[in-house]
Amino acid sequence: MKEIGQQLKDIRLKKKYTYADIEKMTKMRPDQIEAIENGDFDFFENDISYLRFYVRKYAEVLGVNFDDIRDAYDTSVEEYTQTLSMKAIQEREELDQNIKQRREVPKAHTYTEPPVSANKDLKSIRQNVKQSSRFRKSKVDISLISLLVIVVVIVGVIIFAVFNNVFAPDDSSANNDKQSEVTPTPTPEKDNGDTDETKKEQEQEKNSVVFTQVNPSTYDITGVKLNDPLELDIRLENGTESWIRVYLNGQEVIIGDVYNSTSKIVYTGTAGANDIYTINFGNYADQKVSIYINGTKMTIDPSVAANGNVLDITLNVKGQ
Structure with a gap:
């Protein structure tokens, strides 16, 4: 070479x-x-x-x-x-050798001291058992007393509620009279069907993508909101292969490669205030290419085909 x-x-x-x-x-x-x-x-x-x-x-x-x-x-x-290929094989062999060496490293011996309880004498152990038994017993007694107190309180509340309902005066008629005196007049609901459809149409008009041709290979893109999702979709509509690469502000976002009509050439990002997309085409003269922004098709000037096989299309996205 x-x-x-x-x-x-x-x-x-x-x-x-x-x-x-x-x-x-x-x-x-x-x-x-x-x-x-x-x-x-x-x-x-x-x-x-x-x-x-x-x-x-x-x-x-x-x-x-x-x-x-x-x-x-x-x-x-x-x-x-x-x-x-030889370089990849050598790297694989070195990796296997390193793994083998790690496996051969002997494990360090550890020493664990015996538990403290093993050093106690039999007398102290028996004394601890008796004390724990007394503690558990006292704990059970306290829990039982607490449960009985709770039951008594609940029964008292129930009796008070039943006594109140039996001997309380019947104020239902008075409440009914008050309710009949003040009867709110229902407000008729507005039919917002037409208004909602009008709002949707206005939003669609605001979000519609507009292409303005600056020169045969440069276009200004408006009608997209700042930081909203933006999808760039390039479609080849015949069987001829073409080489395509896409840059966003000088950074490659679609890797240059050979594509055909079955290829999916899509970049999804967000709309910036002044983003510049540059699309490099190879073998463009024999191609039928369509460019879509958020589903809206852009018509490419037919005169650009006279530029030869290699062509650059520039899209200036102006998020608003």
């Missing part, structure tokens, strides 16, 4: 291209370009499956036929993969 990278670097320098020039033509970051020229496989360790796309695109803009370097590239990738 280092030979391929050096070859591409020499051609770039010969044509007097800078990293910025290559970035404009390929949409690749400068650190990715530098890693390819240095043959740095470790830089693409988490994205090795798509390294071929980067190398092919870089070679094309320099006028190099990828088929001429395909065999050397495949050999380099195979050797690197085998190196990773």
Whole structure:
């Protein structure tokens, strides 16, 4: 891989291209370009499956036929993969050895002193037994007396309540007269059906997502509340595969990979005041792509397909 990278670097320098020039033509970051020229496989360790796309695109803009370097590239990738496998095996063997050594460490012997009660003589033990028996007996007597007192109190309360009900004057008629004098007039309930539906419609209008096109590849997103849930859904509607990566404020939230029409490409987060979503597409010209924000479809300007296979879509979310 280092030979391929050096070859591409020499051609770039010969044509007097800078990293910025290559970035404009390929949409690749400068650190990715530098890693390819240095043959740095470790830089693409988490994205090795798509390294071929980067190398092919870089070679094309320099006028190099990828088929001429395909065999050397495949050999380099195979050797690197085998190196990773050997490294994983060595780490596993070291882990097993460490576990085995821990198991072989002898356990320390412990000494437990005999209980204090074992040093008492027989006389003191018998005396303690007698004292505990007396304590238990006195405790039972106190509990029985308390129970009897509670029963007497309950019976007294019941007798008092029955005596009160028998000899108390009948005030039911007086209460009925008072109740008949003051009869509250029932307030008719308001029909809030139409009002509730109107409120729902107003809330839906407030929460509806609005897309405003700034230029063919940049859109402002309004109609979402600050800190409310926000779902970005990207759908590929034909059978062509496409490479896609999504950044939120410069941080990758959907890992760059090859997707197709059966793939689920969804990011769920919250709406910020000035969030910037950047969607990188590869092989866009042959794709039919739909972008949804909270279920509302955004129409992409048809002219962006003329930009070629590589395309960036920028969404400026303005939470309110």
